[in-house]
Amino acid sequence: MKLIVGLGNxxxxxxxxxxxxxxxxxxxxxxxWKIDMSREKFHAWYGDGVVADERVVLMxxxxxxxxxxxxxxxxxxxxxxEKQDLxxxxxxxxxxxxxxxVRSSGSAGSHNGLENVIDRIGFSDFPRLRLGIxxxxxxxxxxxxxxxxxxxxxxxxxxxxxxxxxxxxxVEQGTAAAMNRFNRKSEQQQGE
Numbered sequence: 001m002k003l004i005v006g007l008g009n010x011x012x013x014x015x016x017x018x019x020x021x022x023x024x025x026x027x028x029x030x031x032x033w034k035i036d037m038s039r040e041k042f043h044a045w046y047g048d049g050v051v052a053d054e055r056v057v058l059m060x061x062x063x064x065x066x067x068x069x070x071x072x073x074x075x076x077x078x079x080x081x082e083k084q085d086l087x088x089x090x091x092x093x094x095x096x097x098x099x100x101x102v103r104s105s106g107s108a109g110s111h112n113g114l115e116n117v118i119d120r121i122g123f124s125d126f127p128r129l130r131l132g133i134x135x136x137x138x139x140x141x142x143x144x145x146x147x148x149x150x151x152x153x154x155x156x157x158x159x160x161x162x163x164x165x166x167x168x169x170x171v172e173q174g175t176a177a178a179m180n181r182f183n184r185k186s187e188q189q190q191g192e
Contacts, residue, residue, distance in 0.1 A: 002051075002171050003081045004029065005044075005059045007068050007090040007113040009145075018133040019113075019144040021160065022089040023060050025131070028164040030058055042074040043067075052172040065113040069120025076121060086126040087170055089163065090114055093140060095132025098155035100163050102129050102170065102178045110140070127175045131156075131163050 006022030014020055030037045035047040035058055044059040057079060061071035076086060084104075090111055095101060105125035108115035118124045134152065136143030148156050166182040 001079055001081060002054055002056045002085050002087065003059065003072075003075055003079060004056060004087045004167060004171075005061065005068070005072055005075075005089065005117075007065060007088060007111075007117075008060060009065050010045075010060070010062045014145065016147045017145050018091055018093075018148065019065060021091045021131045021133065021156070021163075024160050025089045025129075025163045025167065026058050026060050028160060029167060032164060032168070033058075042071050042078065044071040044075065046075070051168070054171055056171060066116055068113045069116040069118070072117045073120040083123060083126045084175070086121075087167060088114060088117060088126065088128045089167065090128065090130055091133045091144060092130035093133050093135055093144065095130055097132050097134035097152060098159035099132040100129060100159060100166060100182060101132075102166055102175065102182055103127065104175045104179070127170060127178075129163055129166055129170075129178075131159055 006026035008020035008023035030047060033049050033051050035049040037045050037047040039046055043063050044061045046057060046059045048057045059075055061068045063070050090113060104127055108118055166178050169181055170178040
């Protein structure tokens, strides 16, 4: 059983913003795996299916970003999800635009949504995927709520697809395989 949660803000006002890349990856996975995301429970839209003989639940919290932990806690308890079987997908302004990073654990950094998840569930040692949205030039709060420019979208759209591939790899092969395969690819894109 895998619980995959994309962080974002609900509603048309926030659709397509930098803060909602987690939702965008969930949408790609739902399309790829033919999972209907129209059900609402756990303070989230969700759907489930079977991927590589593994039950998978996809979720997009209906709370605002900074209360995402309510949905993760509720679904995690209901499905009795183990730490290693939870994947959280979010934006990260500390990563270059369009780069991804898979980690098995870590701190919230400056991400309030992830911080709320950690606070609500009581641990931080669960896999997560961060997708770079570029460094803000001004107020970070305003920046994450803006939409990508056309030029930025050209870098972000392929990254969303790669992020979905990384999550699929995580489901099928585990965290170490996803880190080895996709973190290296992201570093090569960056020229490291």
